Amino acid sequence: MSSNKQEEIYDAALKLFAERGYDGTTVPMIAETAAVGAGTIYRYFENKEALVNSLFQKVVTQFAETIKNDFPFSSTIREQFRHVFYQMVAFVKNNAYTLLFIDSHADAYYLNEKSQKEFQDFLSFLTAIVEEGKEQGVVSPLPANALICVVYGAFVSFFKEIQHGKLEESPELIAGIEKSCWNAIRAD
Amino acid sequence: MSSNKQEEIYDAALKLFAERGYDGTTVPMIAETAAVGAGTIYRYFENKEALVNSLFQKVVTQFAETIKNDFPFSSTIREQFRHVFYQMVAFVKNNAYTLLFIDSHADAYYLNEKSQKEFQDFLSFLTAIVEEGKEQGVVSPLPANALICVVYGAFVSFFKEIQHGKLEESPELIAGIEKSCWNAIRAD
């Protein structure tokens, strides 16, 4: 069973990295937010860089698992897309900082290979769905990763706006944006 | 006329902030990249925070002006959208780091009100186009800023992918993505 302190450190780091970035967050800040001594962080993580990599891998894995959860393999691509979209919505609602953190750190210079691979693996899962859609002729014939990043970018941008309070969430709005995103990638 | 040194400082800061973020970039790094002494930076900017704000306002203004350039006020919304999209494409091609910098710094805690307003003004211009499109019934009736951030997010995400070399740019691909983005916001 993973220690409670480690969990608190992860939570504090996630929030702070999401809000202030990796370099803008100091280890004492994390310690204070997590209500642990600064030295305690080094009991669980070799250093700050190891912490951010471990955290990144952890949340990407969580994110990926959420999305794969109950995935309707036998449904239409349209249904699969909707499933993914709503799983992402559900995830973001429960993990406010995670998407901000992932998005703002995905290209960072301090991420190691394993972290980068974890993120690529997640995107590959999405790409596979799009590829299948292309074969069935229901998705635009553009490169799959172009389509994925369009939808991913739109989604992230949309949820940042909600999290910053500039947009109010509602089932209708979510449904509308889901439709928008599908329209962005479907075949004419 | 603004000094050559100041321009070099801006260029160096833009590149480094885009690649490493504000807190991950040191003043000596900027000085070295700009080939000026560290003290020289303080002749042009009060401090590091003033520099990032000044830079942010400068590039957002440039970006906005590029997009407004030759704006076809009398054309259809569809044409106006296409114009904006291709102006953005042209801008990003010539200013590789600017989009990365703007996107990764737009929500940062060290941006002052003026910087934030500058960015909002830019988005307002886009929103106005979308609002007009909604009134004409050619754009989806979702909130305009939701639609804007979807397109903006998609665009940024797409160009990051190109800049990281994961996607190869071509006129066809650009045209396809432009169509995708329009599909995301047009009325059914």
Add this chain to the structure above:
Amino acid sequence: MSSNKQEEIYDAALKLFAERGYDGTTVPMIAETAAVGAGTIYRYFENKEALVNSLFQKVVTQFAETIKNDFPFSSTIREQFRHVFYQMVAFVKNNAYTLLFIDSHADAYYLNEKSQKEFQDFLSFLTAIVEEGKEQGVVSPLPANALICVVYGAFVSFFKEIQHGKLEESPELIAGIEKSCWNAIRAD
């Protein structure tokens, strides 16, 4: 009877202090080398400084006792010198780290009065032999402590060289050095 754990702590500390010095040795290092928990050390010693003092006194006492062992009070000064020299040789062979530790810590700022006195007492024993030799006219009329430190310095330096493997020990070499040291202090 002193605990086994305490002995292991002493052994570990001796080795590490000899190799890395007092300040270069951490309590966790000692704990790991001694195969005890870090907290256990504090059951036997009030703190790190108390440990180094206790250890110093212990090994100096051992060293002194070894040398005094079977001391030939009735023999000639020359014989007594030889005895001391060979007892030191025997001791160093069995306690590789002790001489290194004593020599490198004998002047240290963290040694308390008792530790310093212990070492002085040991030297006093040697001085007494030299004084007697001076009275008998077989030892040089220089100050006794000058002579002692010459012999002590030569001996330590010689054994460090052996322990570092730069010199190979042999009965002939030992005998030669013993003669050298005696020559250094004997009357002309």
Add this chain to the structure above:
Amino acid sequence: MSSNKQEEIYDAALKLFAERGYDGTTVPMIAETAAVGAGTIYRYFENKEALVNSLFQKVVTQFAETIKNDFPFSSTIREQFRHVFYQMVAFVKNNAYTLLFIDSHADAYYLNEKSQKEFQDFLSFLTAIVEEGKEQGVVSPLPANALICVVYGAFVSFFKEIQHGKLEESPELIAGIEKSCWNAIRAD
């Protein structure tokens, strides 16, 4: 011309390392003793370890040069020995901490290869004299490095005693110890 600050840092470090050892000396201690800011030290030395190595090489070189100064290549071995001894005496008088520093750091784990070599080179110079003496039959047939370390050890030990005030220096005492040291290595 080497900076004054660097010289002050060297002086402060030499004194503190000699008195408290490398690990017992903190960088702020050095900065305060040198009357410079802590950061200034890093302008001249990459880190603390680089400082101790640079200092070690510097003082060993100085020491070696002093001893080689005016070396009487055409004199007898006995004269050469006396020359070396008195040069060492003169050096130590003017550089109180240097001998303590060299002696206590010569085997340290943080010395790099260059530092170790520098010290070995110095010893080699002494060894050459002894070798020549052995060939001429005026020096004991024991291994040259054994003889060197005996004399070196005796000398260092003797001067530590003087520096700690336990022995009062006088021309007669110096002359007596010089004779002692020669007696230690001369052929019977």
Add this chain to the structure above:
DNA sequence: AATGAATGAGGATTCATTCAT
């Protein structure tokens, strides 16, 4: 008695900023 997780003071090092040249 023994442990080792937890702590926070203190150490090495960096870096935004100043200022003499």
Add this chain to the structure above:
DNA sequence: AATGAATGAATCCTCATTCAT
């Protein structure tokens, strides 16, 4: 105007020590 040496506050990290188990 331009520099870069100098600074010391702030950063990352270590480690002597404590204490709950």
